[in-house]
Structure formats: structure tokens, C-alpha cells
Amino acid sequence: MPALTLSVYIATSLDGFIARPNGAIDWLTDPAFTIPDEDFGYQSFIDSIDALVMGRGTYEKVATFPEWPYPKRVFVLSHTLTNVPDALVDKVELLSLSPRELVTYLAGRGYRHIYLDGGQTIQQFLREGLVDELTLTRVPVLLGEGIPLFGNTGPDIALQHLRTTTYPNGFVQSVYKRA
Structure with a gap:
């Protein structure tokens, strides 16, 4: 069986937060941080993955977006969710693993x-020693x-x-692999 690579691609504030207390990520889309035609390697990263894994909290936030943002299969880890809206049945699978x-x-x-996404999910996989690569944009x-x-x-956890890579808008993106 081929090896499975688990990667994180995420942005944080300088003080280490991925969202406001209410889950809002409006600070990520501040026009001051926009660089025309620059996606900070996101599309290349998405093209390299087969699927995404996220927890319930991240899924519930993303499900409020006007359009589903992921072109790949999404696996949602949850012990409480029991069904997926009809519009997402072919895109999302709920698992309790x-x-x-x-x-x-x-x-x-x-x-x-x-692609691992969401704070608690990333923390769980880090605790288990399962994260192979971490792309962190500050x-x-x-x-x-x-x-x-x-x-x-x-x-x-040694990395x-x-x-x-530094960007003119002040973003600093670092890539690490498990040591």
C-alpha cells in the first residue's frame, strides 16, 4: 500500500490564532493583504492533494460560505453530525474515527x-505524530x-x-516537514 502524506496548509495571526473566538476569519480577507494574482501557493497545494480532512467546527464554518470551496472529497471527523445536506452528499463524508x-x-x-484543516483536527494529528508537512503563513x-x-x-515535535517565503503584504510563509 502506498504511503499516505498528511499536510497542513494554514494561516495564523502573529499571536497564533487561526480565527476569532466566534470562528470569524475576516482578518484573512482584509483588502490590505490582497496581492493581485497571488494565491500564496494555495492552488498548487490543492492540486497536489487527493482529499481534505477537517473537524466538525471547521466544516460547520465552511458550510456557511456562499459556495463550497473545495474541489476534492472532504472527510469530516465528528461524533455528533449525522447527515450532510443534499447539495454536499457527493462532496462530503462524515466519519467518526x-x-x-x-x-x-x-x-x-x-x-x-x-490536507488537514482546522485547529482541533491539526492538534489531534500532531499529538499522534501523523503530520508530515506543515505550511504555515503568518x-x-x-x-x-x-x-x-x-x-x-x-x-x-521536532520539525x-x-x-x-516573504510577501510584500507582510505575509511570511514557512514550510516544515516532520524531522
Whole structure:
């Protein structure tokens, strides 16, 4: 069975938050941060993945967007959600699995590169030592409070720095792999 790669691609405020306390991400779309024709490597990253994995909270936030933003299959980890709206049935699958069970499930179905999204999901997979690559874009804003990217991830997690790119709008994007 081919190896499964689990990657994170996420933006944080300088103080480490991925969203405001209410889940809002309006600070990410501030016009001051827009660079025409620049997507900060997002499309290339999306083209490289087979599917996405997110938790209930991230899914519920994304489900409020005017259009579903993901062209690939999305697996939502939840112990409470029981159904998916008709419009998303062909795009979203609900699963109640541990991180390790999910890796086995996805690898067994031929998936090779998975995008992990959402703070709690990323933290769970980091705690289990399952994150292979982390692309972290730091946005030059201090939120003061919000949903943190990193919480209790257990013992130290050694990472190897691969590259850092700076952008004229102040974004600093660093890519790391598991050491």
C-alpha cells in the first residue's frame, strides 16, 4: 500500500490564532493583504492533494460560505453530525474515527496526499505524530484572542525547516516537514 502524506496548509495571526473566538476569519480577507494574482501557493497545494480532512467546527464554518470551496472529497471527523445536506452528499463524508483509524481508512481507499484543516483536527494529528508537512503563513495582525492553531500537542515535535517565503503584504510563509 502506498504511503499516505498528511499536510497542513494554514494561516495564523502573529499571536497564533487561526480565527476569532466566534470562528470569524475576516482578518484573512482584509483588502490590505490582497496581492493581485497571488494565491500564496494555495492552488498548487490543492492540486497536489487527493482529499481534505477537517473537524466538525471547521466544516460547520465552511458550510456557511456562499459556495463550497473545495474541489476534492472532504472527510469530516465528528461524533455528533449525522447527515450532510443534499447539495454536499457527493462532496462530503462524515466519519467518526480516530486519527490512526482514519489514516488506515484513507490509505485503504487509495488516497495518497491529505490536507488537514482546522485547529482541533491539526492538534489531534500532531499529538499522534501523523503530520508530515506543515505550511504555515503568518499574517501581520495581532488578534489578542481567538482559536489557537497550537494547543496541547503533547511532547516536543521536532520539525525540519524547508523554506520560507516573504510577501510584500507582510505575509511570511514557512514550510516544515516532520524531522
